[in-house]
Amino acid sequence: MGSEEQPRASLDFAESSVLEAIAPATSKVDIEEAFNSWDGTVEDEGASILPFVKQRHVLLFDELLPVYVVFRTPLLENEVLKSYLDRLAVSLDVFAFGTTPGPDQEAKALPKELICSETIKDTNEPTIVLHESGDAKHAYVFWKVEVAIARPQGRFHKPAIYFQPTASLKPDVTAKQNVSHNDYLPSRVPPALNLLQSFEHDPALAGIHPRLSAMRISKIAPSAPLAREMVRPIKTGQRPLFRAVPPLMWRTRFAKVHTSLADLSLMVSLDIEVAQYTSYNVRIKTVDLLLHGGDIKALTTVNTVATSSPGDQLSYLYKATPDLGPDGTPALGSQGHILTLNIEADILVSDGCQPHVAIQWKTAVDFASEQQSNLIKAAHRLSSASHAGSIKSPDSLPAQDTDEPNAPNDAINVTLTISGPPSVQVGELFHWGVFIVNRSDKIRRLAVMVIPKRKRDAHRPQPSASSIGGHSAEKKELLATAVLDENIIYGRQKGAKTEPTELVCLTTDIRLGQLAPGSCYTADLKFIALSAGVQSVESVRVIDLATNETADVRDLPSIVAVEKQPEGIET
Structure with a gap:
């Protein structure tokens, strides 16, 4: 009999309670003190459940607004009221909409937008005030919620804001525990349908009576007393409109x-x-x-x-x-x-x-x-093209420019031993042996290339008079100073001489896969001399492909090229 009275009491509690959201006109208001001076009279039937609290008329966008969610219920015992409040789920939604249609909107369709949604958590302890006025005895429960009045995404004509609080009772846990859980053979409940009853008189079963209860394959719906608790939500009071401006x-x-x-x-x-x-x-x-x-x-x-x-x-x-x-x-x-x-x-x-x-x-x-x-990428490539470590492509090696200072020889920490023949003949192929030892403490991916010797030009162009003083020599710019005198470029191109090639390296570069610490590698560099005399190269450059660090080896063997003697002639 107690299980029947509990849902009935829950329905009475939900039907007789009212929920409302209030935005006080003053920033600091003491509602408990205001209750003491209220005699309980209500001038208008459709007024707020707290008529003595003056509310705001205009709200501001981007405002942090304190809102009070007030819940009024008939006066109950403290333990009963606390049990209901523990089962109460309260939330507050804030909507914005346009009070009048815009130039391109219809009067019947005024959209609204949810700008804030807050759920009152269990940690937010409510304030309970008991008030008696004549025959009316009520308990007022209110929560304080900080609401951020965000700007709506849509464009509303003469926007307004209203608060929509909602509350509902959750199922009672104690009522669930009192329900019998003996689903196998409940008392005074007819058994479920036997799905195998049609095979009971089958002669092949030889007197066996098969049974399969329909409860094993059917879904059991919740009991009616627990389901009725969530049918009716708690009704809400008045919902005033607040004008909103930024x-x-x-x-x-x-x-x-x-x-x-x-x-x-x-x-x-x-x-x-x-x-x-x-x-x-x-x-x-x-x-x-x-x-x-x-x-x-x-x-x-x-x-x-x-x-x-x-x-x-x-x-x-x-x-x-x-x-x-x-x-x-x-x-x-x-x-x-x-x-x-x-x-x-x-x-x-x-x-x-x-x-x-x-x-x-x-x-x-x-x-x-x-x-x-x-433009910035192109200028950055032009300004950093002379730096050996600026090229990051794994399929290309740094530019062969010996004018820039190279990295220290111990930056890569690799030793090279280069050996070659004492003399070579013009027009015949000869080799240099390169013995590489990795003396660092990490794996290296190296490349070895030969830098040919360049002819030094003693003449260096001076900046024209129109560009002197236009740029500071100490200031490093992303782009080089523009050459404004075309006569220097024309004179150099006209007086340029083609120098014959005396020594050709037939090996473009040598690339090592992975050279472990302490390991060594042997490679060959192929050359051919095209003229007699003492030939040389600028340097042998070693490049770390992982970091693009470079080191040049300039202490190289001398190459003495001699003319090939014709056959039958003794010297």
Whole structure:
């Protein structure tokens, strides 16, 4: 009999209770103290369940609004009321919609948007107030929830906001435990249908009576007393509409800094305007700009403690510099650098109402367009082509330029022993033996190549008069200084002489797979001398393919080439 009374009491509790959300007009309100001065009279039948609490008329976007979810129920014993509150699931949804249709909308279809949803957790302890007024005895339970009034994604004409609290009773755990779990042979319950009853008189079974209960393959539905508890949710009270306006508006503008091509910095101008139609003064506390994947520096200082009037505009100036990748372009691409704006302010609505506004806005910043990125990459390759360690392609070796200083000989920590014949004949192939030992403590992937000897040109062009003083010699630019005097280039091309080749290396390069620490390798370099005399090469360059570190060996064997004597002639 107790199991029948429990669902009935739960239904009475749900039908006689009311749930409502209230936004007080003052920032700090003591509802318990306000109950003591309330005589329980309600002037309007459709008024709020707390008519003595004055509510806001206008809400602000980006506001952190304290909202009270109030639950009114008939007065019960403390233990009974606490058992019901433990089973109560309460949530609060905040919706925004347009009160009037826009120019391109129909009057019948006014969309709404969910801008916030909060679930009251068990850790949020409610405040319970018992109130008696004549024959009316009620228990008021209210929770305080901090709601962020976010800006809707859609564009609404004359937006408004309303709160929709919902509550329902969860199934009683004690009622579930009292239900009998003897599903095999329940008392005074007819047995389930035997699915194998038609085979009972089969002569092949020789007197065996097979039985398969239908309960073994059918789904058991929950009992009716537990299911009825969730049929009716708790009804809600009035749902007032609040007009919503943005208190602050901002605009960001970006401008390129007129410096060298390597500097991708942008000047960021931030303008914050206090909305004039709100007629509220604003006290801005903090204004911060953060750049993900770069650095941002404030160039102006604005007093954020002073109070701003409606229509005032505050301007801030920043310099944003992105992190650069190996090729000189922004490290995170065109969409990876995120600019985050954080604004905190107090809106001075009245002496007792000063809502706190917290704004967080993000946008992607493109520091270099596609055309500019291609130009930067090309300029970076041209400026770093003379550096031996700048080429990262695994299928190519660093440029053969001996004018640049090389890495120290101990950077790779590999020893080379080169041996060759004392003399060679012109036009015949000869070999150099290269013995390589890895003296480092890690595996090396090496390449060996021969740098031919170059003819030194004593004449070096001087910069023209029009370019002297235009660029500082100490400042390292991404691009070289432009040559403005074409006569020097024309004179060098016209007076150039073709030098004959005296020594040719037939081995382009030698590549080693993986040379373990302490191991050695032997290779051959093939040469052919084309003229008699003492021949030489510039150096033998060793390159680490993993790190592109280079080292040149210049202490090489001498090559003495002699003319081949005709047969039959003795010297």
